[in-house]
Amino acid sequence: MTADALIHEVTSSPVAADIRRALDARWSGGGEPLDEISRYALLSPGKLLRPLMLVASAEAVGGDREAVMPAALAVEYLHAASLVHDDIIDGDDTRRGRASVHARYGVADAIITGDALIIRLFGSLAECPVPDADVLSAVRILARAGDDLCRGQMREALLVPPAPGALGSGLAAYLGMAALKTGALFRGACQAGAVLGGGTPGEVGIVAEFAEHTGLAFQMYDDLLPFLGDPAVTGKPDTSDVSNLRPTFPVLLAHREGGPAERRRIERVLAGGLAPGAALAALREVVMATGALDLALAHAQEEVRLAKSGLGVLPSAEAAGLLGAVAELAVRRDR
Amino acid sequence: MTADALIHEVTSSPVAADIRRALDARWSGGGEPLDEISRYALLSPGKLLRPLMLVASAEAVGGDREAVMPAALAVEYLHAASLVHDDIIDGDDTRRGRASVHARYGVADAIITGDALIIRLFGSLAECPVPDADVLSAVRILARAGDDLCRGQMREALLVPPAPGALGSGLAAYLGMAALKTGALFRGACQAGAVLGGGTPGEVGIVAEFAEHTGLAFQMYDDLLPFLGDPAVTGKPDTSDVSNLRPTFPVLLAHREGGPAERRRIERVLAGGLAPGAALAALREVVMATGALDLALAHAQEEVRLAKSGLGVLPSAEAAGLLGAVAELAVRRDR
Known part of the structure; x- marks a missing residue:
């Protein structure tokens, strides 16, 4: 399957269409400024991967799509909140090709909107018409995921740098951070979906494993994108990480694989001072020369393989297939 | 009873001591930066009024103190989160006489810590050992309260100003804002306490009424404090509102009560340009001259009377008495 066909399979699936419909219906217009800004943050052209993973996990264990839909919206609220606040922290003025929330509405309203979205996560979750004990389990799962997400951020x-060991022993710290920052919400979405769908503890464990590997693959590939794509396609200034002097996955690999000259070059770039475009170009050269780009891609693909390896035993092959396609998508997209 | 004795009655009550012990035990030290900053935000010398109201409401309807303690901590998390984010928004570098969280740890970590505290609100709530249906009701109540709080902010x-009608028809808008910003969390704390304590719908309604009036009294009196106290006592730069050109309750009353000259003077101050100290002094003169200070105090006291009027029918007279003392405290404190 081509990358385009894969993206189409996922984002045009009946599940995705139902999620988009539910999101549009819930945020149909009117209301106070808080509602308007929330709508702007939510109804951007994202892929809705986390809600999709929640619903697919619920259906994979025999659960009902409509019954878990409020929870599917809920995980998108948390994701959107983290993007809104992340963009303030990173000073990113664009997101997915348009003004970020704080660039458009100001920092104060962006902070408050993010807060409101986090709160609505739990309000929406509590609307699911499933047994109270399962809803409460999902509250606990997503509270844990949200806490992990904050720790990762x-x-x-x-x-x-110059944090101690930021580059030298940075790979382990990086993977720990990625597991929290991206993996935790993927994991929370899948676990909550399986619990709300009435899955057995074994089934919940399988989707949790799936989600952790998929989350790592996403984070690894996200870090590769600035070295692969161009900003007109990714819709995000791909110098954000380098502007923030952040050593990402391929850079850390290049630092490990390279000789003294390559290491010094990376260290000089991350010490700051270069214009973002020049800094990115310099890092790209080192990442290519050391073979770190191919290595990073191979790592991400291995995570996808691991993610998919356990899905075969789930009751619904169709929903499990959708989960597999989401994992594939992690390493086959241009933004 | 003197004001000091009243404050002592509330903040040294066995309930308050138990809450402080539970909070200290939960945040005893160690952990990652996120835990350290959360501890800094939480273990400041506040009066813990919201947890106190939650526990007193639970006990007033016959509930168990220990069983609702996780929920009591939960409402303090939301309150602390709103202060951390509010201080960023208002640019306030001190809070209760020490550095505010963003002044000490930076804006990025302050945003993330506030987010984590909001998330923990729900995680902690879900720990209460009471029937699942009651915990879920409390989740819904506090999600609603949190959403209202954000709307109020x-x-x-x-x-x-110069928002249309900010001064002229501002009193009604002000009271609506205050009901959301301060009243909603007071109401949520009391409602959640009564629900978790197993109260009847009638009893839950009584504590909700109590909380709304008490919240209004607190907000009204908070607005009076800059005109009464001095910063060394309030522990907060009392020029915050005037620096942010915010027309507060006594100023709005003075605008309504005053003649054309007083109105123009208020409008000139709130148009900006004066140093904060001079602006506050000018507003103080108008607020005194128009009688707005006494009027604002009388309004706040009337809310306290209304708050206490329904408490007599609650099963536990002792817990109801503590609620009444909290309401009294609203208008008898120096910070």
């Missing part, structure tokens, strides 16, 4: 800031 | 920004 805070750790990310600590990985920037 | 956003509306507050809209009340600043």
Whole structure:
């Protein structure tokens, strides 16, 4: 299957269409400024992967799509909140090809909107018409995921040089951060979906494993994108990481694989001072020369293989197939 | 009873001591930066009024103190989160006499810590050992309260001149904002406490009424404090509102009560340009001259009377008495 066909399979699936319909219906217009800004943050052209993973996990264990839909919207609220606040922290003025929330509405309203979206995560979750005990389990799962997400965001800031060992022993710290920052919400979405869908503990464990590997693959490939794509396609200034002097996955690999000259070059770039475009170009050369680009891609593809390896035993082959396609998508997209 | 004795009665009550012990035990030290910053935000010398109201409401309807303690901590998390994010928005570098969270740890970590505290609100709530249906009701109640709180924060920004009608018809808008910004969390804490304590719908309604009036009294009196106290006592730079050109309750009353000269003077101050100290002094003169200070105090006291009027029918007179003391405290404190 081509990459385009794969993206189409996922984002045009009946599940995705139902999620988009539910999101549009819930945020149909009117209301106060808080609603308007929330709508702007939510109804952007994203792929809705986390809600999709939640619904597919629920259906994979025999659950009902409509019954878990409020939870599917809920995980998108948390994701959107983290993007809104992340863009403030990183000073990113564009997101998916348009003004980020704080660039358009100001920092104050962006902070408050993110807060409101986090709160609505739990309000929406509590609307699911499934047994109370399952809803409460999902509340606990997503509270844990949200906490991990915050830990990952805070750790990310600590990985920037000259933090001790930011580059040298940075790969392990990086993978720990990625597991929290991206993996936790993927995992929370899949676990919550399986629990709300009435899955057995074994089934919940299988989708959790799937989600962790898929989350790692996504984060690894996200870090590769600035070295592969161009900003007109990714819709995000791909110098954000380098502007924030953040050593990402391929850069850390290049630092490990390279000789003294390559290491010094990376260290000089991440010490700051270069214009973002020049810094990215310099890193691209080192990442290519050391073979780190291919290596990073291979790592991400291995995570996808691991993600898909356990899905075969789930009751619904169709929903499990959709989960597999989401994992594939992690390493086959241009933004 | 003197004001000091009243404050002592509330903040040294066995309930308050138990809450402080539970909070200290939960945040005893160690952990990652996120835990350290959360501890800094939480273990400041506040009065813990919202947890106190939650526990007292639970006990007032016959509930168990220990069983609702995780929910009591939960409402303090939301309150602390709103202060951390509010201080960023208002640019306030001190809070309760020490550095605010963003002043000490930076804006990025302050945003993330506030997010984590909001998430923990729900995680902690889900720990209460009471029937699942009651925990879920409390989740819904506090999600609603949190959403209202955000609406109130956003509306507050809209009340600043030259927003249309910010001063002229501002009193109604102000009271609506205050009901959301302060009243919603007071109401949520009391409602959640009564529900988790196994109260009847009638009892839940009584504590909700109590909380709304008490919340209004608190907000009204908070607005009076800059005109009464001095910063060394309030522990907050009392020029925050005037620096942010925010027309507060006594100022709005003075605008309504005053003649054309007083109105023009208020409008000139709130148009900006004066140093904060001079602006506050000018507003103080108008607020005194128009009788708005006494009027604002009388309004706040009337809300306290209304708050206490329904408490007599609650099963536990002792817990109801503590709620009444909290309401009294609203208008008898120096910070």
